[in-house]
Amino acid sequence: DQQVKQNSPSLSVQEGRISILNCDYTNSMFDYFLWYKKYPAEGPTFLISISSIKDKNEDGRFTVFLNKSAKHLSLHIVPSQPGDSAVYFCAASGNRDDKIIFGKGTRLHILP
């Protein structure tokens, strides 16, 4: 059973607008959440993270929101740029474990 779910396989957004990528999780023991970005033929790279003691974390154009009661997090990219076209993986870890569980990913297309 999937513990980290990204229900949208792909998303298209106009350049300059806001991109919102969603992620749901089922394991209430998760207390640390991460987003990774992946370009074709490259390894994933860390983008932003959030601890369960917070409900928002910002880094430049990227903001992650966490709703613990709904077991839901989202990544907002504002404004979206062509270089943001990539696959985004949501990931989670918990119980003081260094393993992280990844979702299936969402492919983001930024349209000119």
Next chain:
Amino acid sequence: DAEITQSPRHKITETGRQVTLACHQTWNHNNMFWYRQDLGHGLRLIHYSYGVQDTNKGEVSDGYSVSRSNTEDLPLTLESAASSQTSVYFCASSEGLLNEQFFGPGTRLTVL
């Protein structure tokens, strides 16, 4: 600069052959991980290690083995390659608890 490398980048082999994929990191990280990425599955954990002589099974460990004889290397061995093991393999390392994982560039393995 510290880095994590994987070799080979591409490999074609035949069913039943033993294959070893190399992973080398110069971050001096204790934690190392192997993942496979497949369409529709995202990144799935194969094996991981929290230090020298420590190895652990991930969610898709059948048919794979690892050994950790030093801090820098975690080779992944496919004992008898199967077509179902055709995939892109990523190695990653992290410093410790709640630290981001740094990924290698990946190895594309094809089993014919």
